[in-house]
Amino acid sequence: MVNFLKLVQNENMKIYRRLRTWIMLGAIVLIPILISIIWKLTTDGPDPSNWHATNQEFGFVLMLITIFTVVQSAESVAGEFTWGTIKLLLIRPWSRSVILLSKYLSLILFALFFTVIAFAVTLLANIAIFGYTDNPGDYLARFSMGGQLAVDLSPWTLMLEDIGLQLVSLVMIVSFAFMLSSAFRSGGLAIGLSIFLLFAGSIITAILASANGTWVKYVMFIHLDLSSYLNGGDGPIPNHPMTMSFSLAVLAVYFIIFNLVSWTVFVKRDVAA
Template sequence: MYNFSKLLLNENMKIYLRTRTWIMTGLLLALVVFMTVPVYFMSKDSAMSMWTLVKYESAVGYLLIAMFTAVVAAGSVAEEFTSGTIKLLLIRPWMRWKILLSKYISVVLFALLQVVLLYAFTIAFNFLFFDHTNVTAEEIHGFFVGDGQYEGSAAVYNMKYYAMRFIALLVTSMIAFMLSTVFRSGGLAIGLSIFLVFSSISIGPIIGLIDYKWVDYLFFVHLDLVPYLTGNVGDRTLGFAISVLAVYYALFAALTWFVFEKRDVGA
């Protein structure tokens, strides 16, 4: 366990010692500032609830987090091969699966940190400018509830929103990590991963409109779990959607492990 902790610490250091990591974090926090301040000056005369802006910023922020996590995950293994440092890593007395696991855990921890920062900063920063009364979700001009109904406070909805988004983030991060392992080129893995993040946003809703039963078993359809908060999902259930994602997650993880175990490092 001690050796694995050192391995995990080493992988985290690789992430946080890079300038791009802090640039991405800065961009995430700057997003909140650049959205909140102009809205504050444009709506000084209205009693706007902070939860309305928190929802908008969370939606855009999560898109950035998904993209940033894809960049980190896609480069985690592929960049080791590109730079040749993978040989130095594998000659150490660590089993390959432990090396792979430490890399993926570090990616998940990065994603979790970004989510926590976004959650805390959107609430704290908007708390300074807008009315922070914990209103019900229905009172926020219908933005929180969409076409369905959500009975509860905006604060509780916001927490559930983040939980639903994080489940999808775990799946997309695993896909990016798989691409990082399959492809030796870090640039190719990063490019494909970012393309996947953006395409999943547009392809999923379109595929979901196809009236065939087999569509329910495609993971693209279930990457957006937020509609389950309002019941606006037809006959599908949250349990079924998470189960489908879990199966794909396991398949992607198994393929990642298999490829990394069998890869000829000397090639």
């Protein structure tokens, strides 16, 4: 176990040794602060609540974190082949499965670390600029959970629930990028297709909404936006009512498939050439 933790630590050192990682971190720290300042200076009406502003800004920042993690994921395996360091990694006394698991966990830790930092900075910046309120505000008050009106719940509960659901989408997209990186040794392909999945998901969902077949329910794209369940809705597609449990089950199947492909291809690949 200690050796495995050292392996994860080594993968994290590779990530944080790069200058671009710190540039990414600087971006997610500065962007919400700048947005809040511009919002304050350019709005003539009443200030939004700190929760409203945080929710709006953090959604954008989390999208950036997803893109940054996809970039790291794309090079996590494909980069080893590109730089020729994969042989040095595989001669160490660890199985290929353990090496791949350490890479995957380091990416998840990277995403979680950036998410925590981004949320803390965004919330504190909005408290400093707009003041603190215990009322979640009109924007978040429209949410309900289990039939309970959001206005009766703590704003912390609402915000953390929303972030948790968005993190599910992040993990799925990163897992997809990791699979492409492991299977095709192409960082560019992994980045391109994963970012396409991130931005085109809502468009594809809108197109599939007009389809009548039950197969629509099993397409991964439509389950990436789990926030549609927070307001008591029946899912992302009105004419195909679903539950959050069903959406999570579908995503779990895709998650298993992505990781099975990653591990199978990486373990069996010949790297002697």
